[in-house]
Amino acid sequence: MTSSQLSSAAAKAQALADFINNSPTPYHAVHCAAQQLTKAGFKEIRERDSWSSTLQPGGKYYVTRNGSSIIAFGIGKRWKAGNPISMVGAHTDSCTLRIKPVSKKSSAGFLQVGVETYGGGKWHTWFDRDLSIAGRVMVKDGKGGFSQKLVKVERPILRIPTLAIHLDREKSFEPNTETELFPIAGLVAAELNRTGESGDGKKGDEEATQVKNASDEPFQPLQAATDRHHPYVVQIIAEHAGVGVEDVVDFEMVLYDTQKACIGGINNELIFAARLDNLGMTHSAVEGLITSVESPNALDNDSTIRLISCFDHEEIGSTSAQGAKSNFLPAILRRLSVLPAAQVDSKQARESQDTSTAYEQTLSTSFLVSADMAHSVHPNYAHKYESDHRPEMNKGTVIKINANQRYMSNAPGIVLIQEVARLAKPSSGSTATVGVPLQLFVVRNDSPCGSTIGPMIASSLGTRTIDVGNAQLSMHSIRETAGVYDVERATRLFASFFEHYGDLESKIIID
Ligand SMILES: [Zn+2]
Structure with a gap:
């Protein structure tokens, strides 16, 4: 790796460590995310208000519920009611x-x-x-x-x-x-x-x-x-x-x-921290969305809405007023799906727009990347992993697959995420090559399997979904371990998803 690749990756990993240190609870995680979003030009809106005069194509907004779940989005300037919404979902809580x-x-x-x-x-x-x-x-x-x-x-x-x-x-x-x-x-x-x-x-x-x-x-x-x-x-x-x-x-x-998250390993290639599951993916979701809208004309030609949704209560089953099983995401999607196109698109076009099925159209054209940390192979327990599906740290984001649908990844989704990974741009100031490497994970047939917010959101919305996450060790320990280089890769992967979903959506249609 070149030195600029190293420093860019190290800076991103340190930003994650800072985020974790400042976020001992979901309330703090949402507060930190809101601060980052505000700095990037996102405006706070509230569920209790009407948004009809607030939301504008080209605008960037965020909304919180209970102070422990947050949804943020940027609206493409070519948005029309019923258009697709590209979503990355994660969770803010930890054991x-x-x-x-x-x-x-x-x-x-x-x-x-x-x-x-x-x-x-x-x-x-x-x-x-x-x-x-x-x-x-x-x-x-x-x-x-x-x-x-x-x-x-x-x-x-x-x-x-x-x-x-x-x-x-x-x-x-x-x-x-x-x-x-x-x-x-x-x-x-x-x-x-x-x-x-x-x-x-x-x-x-x-x-x-x-x-x-x-x-x-x-x-x-x-x-x-x-x-x-x-x-x-x-x-x-x-x-x-x-x-x-x-x-x-x-x-x-x-x-x-109170021990702070830090960079470790003899070559500074590891992150030692609490709550990597799932502040690791919450951080990359927030950073990915911000990166995708940071250039002033980023939303000019976009006909989608780019959205992240970070929920509380995943670790206890997501059944709460602000968990992934609540109406938080569906309610926001419903309000966004009927949002009219920008006024520049002629009055006639605006009036002819039928919003009666906009919500259903949006659900069927949207896509959710369910982002939750994955299991790295453990050198002392390698036999516990399926021999051909042993994700390694710093080798890229992991696609999680399970025939019994504990994870939502399927072939069309894997096609999409590969295209997204292929198109991922290097981070600014880095000379890294284009693209993000991916890995595949399935559990052994004789092993238990975790699950994520992916299946619960997919089953309630009917939206296409894939489960991904960065590899880590010691999930649910008070001190976990992940790879430094995977942090910026996941961020670039999510940014690429937001940037390219509008183009890719119509190319992979399986009705
Ligand atoms: Zn998790």
């Missing part, structure tokens, strides 16, 4: 531990925090890590309303300790997720020292609550946050939200590893 609604615990002189498992994490990897908390806080805004603040505590305040090997001769390590996965937050004695309270004089939790309820304080339907959680934890959250403790009404806080 984690969430602070329980009542989390205040203490045992054997330790302060502890009750946590709930989210998704199918490799929970043993959460032990002995320097953990902290991040999430969203609902606070009183001082005007009778409530608003959301994002919080990320930087210093490590929690830890889940393993049991010393001398006290544990078990061969396998399968911690009980209810009784053995409780983080410690410090020592009771240190907390009493901080607050100046004496251990003896302090009332037990239940007793203290009863005393409080019996007092003259105004009625509260729920116990205050400071009664349900360790008060100092709430105080730290309030400080980071920039509000007083009394203004914290509720929060959704999760744990994250």
Whole structure:
């Protein structure tokens, strides 16, 4: 590789590491994506508003739901109602531990925090890590309303300790997720020292609550946050939200590893990070869309809409108001599908446009690239992989195939993505050759198989879909590994898809 290829790839990988470091939760990931999109000229719109006077061919927009899912799109200047929409879909959530609604615990002189498992994490990897908390806080805004603040505590305040090997001769390590996965937050004695309270004089939790309820304080339907959680934890959250403790009404806080994502390997060819699944593909989706519209006339001759959709809740099955099984994407597609052509295209053309079947026409002409990380071959467990389908890191984006439709890739889709990969431009400032290499993956017949948002969106919309993703190791561990060079390749692949789908769509029609 040339030095410019190296530096361009390294810069893209570092941008992914920064994105991951700034995105410990889906709320942060959506916030970071929105910031990048805004910088690239995308305007924020809201689902609760009418878009009829806002959306214009040639315009770029984004919309969020629950602050944890985001859809962004650029409208081609030659767009007409019922035209195709090229889509890249990914997910913003990752397996984690969430602070329980009542989390205040203490045992054997330790302060502890009750946590709930989210998704199918490799929970043993959460032990002995320097953990902290991040999430969203609902606070009183001082005007009778409530608003959301994002919080990320930087210093490590929690830890889940393993049991010393001398006290544990078990061969396998399968911690009980209810009784053995409780983080410690410090020592009771240190907390009493901080607050100046004496251990003896302090009332037990239940007793203290009863005393409080019996007092003259105004009625509260729920116990205050400071009664349900360790008060100092709430105080730290309030400080980071920039509000007083009394203004914290509720929060959704999760744990994250404070060790930052970094570039590793003896030749700096690997990325070591949390949440590569699926911030890796979320990042490439956002960057790919931005790259595809960055030149001022990028949308001039485009008759499609270029769209990315990054959903929360994939790791728990996508059934929520903002997950891939919700109406978020269908509702946006419906509103876009009937969008009239630009006024320059004569009044007559505008009036003659039949929008009664525009939604169905758009669905049948559109295409979804479902982007979720794939499994790299593992050198110590190579026998677990099908012998002819072992994706390698830094060898290009992986097409995921499964006869039982756990993945949506099929022959016409593979034809399309190959054309897209062939046409992919080098990144600006790089002397890389045109094109992005691709790899194929199927699981062994005697192996379980993952799935993605691909089948659920394809089955509800009937839209053509392919499943792709970059190769990584240790999926669902607290610390995963991926390849540096694959980052910019996926970004270029998605940019090429957006740039060329309008031309390619009519060339691969299977009715
Ligand atoms: Zn995933």
